[in-house]
Amino acid sequence: MTLAFVTGNPGKADEARSILGDVERVELDYTEVQSDSLEEIARRGVEECYEELEKPCFVDDSGLFVNCFSGFPGPYSSYVYSTLGNEGLLQLMEDEEERDAEFRCVVAYHTGDRVETYVGVAEGRITREPRGEGGFGYDPVFRHSSGETFAEMTSEQKNEVSHRRKAFEQLAEAVG
Amino acid sequence: MTLAFVTGNPGKADEARSILGDVERVELDYTEVQSDSLEEIARRGVEECYEELEKPCFVDDSGLFVNCFSGFPGPYSSYVYSTLGNEGLLQLMEDEEERDAEFRCVVAYHTGDRVETYVGVAEGRITREPRGEGGFGYDPVFRHSSGETFAEMTSEQKNEVSHRRKAFEQLAEAVG
Numbered sequence: 001m002t003l004a005f006v007t008g009n010p011g012k013a014d015e016a017r018s019i020l021g022d023v024e025r026v027e028l029d030y031t032e033v034q035s036d037s038l039e040e041i042a043r044r045g046v047e048e049c050y051e052e053l054e055k056p057c058f059v060d061d062s063g064l065f066v067n068c069f070s071g072f073p074g075p076y077s078s079y080v081y082s083t084l085g086n087e088g089l090l091q092l093m094e095d096e097e098e099r100d101a102e103f104r105c106v107v108a109y110h111t112g113d114r115v116e117t118y119v120g121v122a123e124g125r126i127t128r129e130p131r132g133e134g135g136f137g138y139d140p141v142f143r144h145s146s147g148e149t150f151a152e153m154t155s156e157q158k159n160e161v162s163h164r165r166k167a168f169e170q171l172a173e174a175v176g
Numbered sequence: 177m178t179l180a181f182v183t184g185n186p187g188k189a190d191e192a193r194s195i196l197g198d199v200e201r202v203e204l205d206y207t208e209v210q211s212d213s214l215e216e217i218a219r220r221g222v223e224e225c226y227e228e229l230e231k232p233c234f235v236d237d238s239g240l241f242v243n244c245f246s247g248f249p250g251p252y253s254s255y256v257y258s259t260l261g262n263e264g265l266l267q268l269m270e271d272e273e274e275r276d277a278e279f280r281c282v283v284a285y286h287t288g289d290r291v292e293t294y295v296g297v298a299e300g301r302i303t304r305e306p307r308g309e310g311g312f313g314y315d316p317v318f319r320h321s322s323g324e325t326f327a328e329m330t331s332e333q334k335n336e337v338s339h340r341r342k343a344f345e346q347l348a349e350a351v352g
Binding site for chain 1: 207210212220245250255256260268270
């Protein structure tokens with residue numbers, strides 16, 4: 001079965017294909033609701049997509065969750081990155097010793113009958129300063145538990161351990 | 177005509193009544209979408225409310241927009257307050273000289289035919305430390321252009337100059 005992946009990002013669709021096999025990328029502007037929960041955002045997004053497409057489909061949503069800030073920036077990671085940037089995040093954490101953080105990705109899959117969600121997590125810590133030239137967004141300040149920041153890894157290395165891969169793998173298992 | 181104000185906050189409904197006269201408060205959980213624009217959030221919210229209520233109604237949405245951060249926390253003010261608090265905002269602005277900020281309130285009114293939006297603004301600056309015991313949220317760190325923080329004002333004084341009052345006044349003028 002070809003699954004429809006609703007995303008504006010061709011790179012994500014390639015990543016999904018490498019794990020799920022046949023994936024059709026669909027561009028569709030769906031609503032992202034305000035919520036503390038990525039699961040709810042993705043779930044409601046895929047419900048809207050299914051209503052429009054009338055076939056099994058999935059969406060993903062990701063965020064960086066910083067422990068000492070109760071998850072901030074979380075579901076609003078992209079807005080916070082575009083307004084405060086990594087500089088702002090580091091400034092916020094200047095005197096902070098507790099630097100644990102995780103990237104989370106939720107995939108919400110509409111089977112035609114119901115919505116299933118899968119959560120992938122990459123654990124790490126927020127660095128004291130940006131490191132590495134690769135990746136995008138918070139990658140230079142997120143040191144993965146394996147020791148390097150996402151921006152110091154090659155994209156192959158990052159894809160190997162990424163939160164998104166972990167969520168895609170669970171979807172792959174579920175659709176068999 | 178009695179207008180329906182969809183809000184979970186009885187205090188806001190009282191404030192609306194003092195300006196608009198007869199206002200019926202309705203509790204209804206409507207969707208707030210993710211958007212940089214309060215107007216869009218309020219507009220889509222009231223469209224959903226109108227579909228449900230089938231009568232003229234309005235909603236409001238507010239945020240604190242800090243100039244040097246391209247508006248952050250803006251539409252996500254409440255999430256940011258609950259995760260970072262005023263302490264976080266002050267930490268972010270520790271070395272910042274440009275401290276201009278504004279509270280904005282958008283009222284979206286569904287007339288039955290169309291949606292009209294009204295924007296009220298209260299201009300001020302972010303203080304170096306919290307001042308005053310009144311108000312809530314960012315009030316202690318927002319020094320209104322009249323010289324005091326919202327938390328140093330009585331609630332009557334604050335209501336007199338608030339962004340919400342300005343938006344309600346425009347609605348009152350529009351509905352005659």
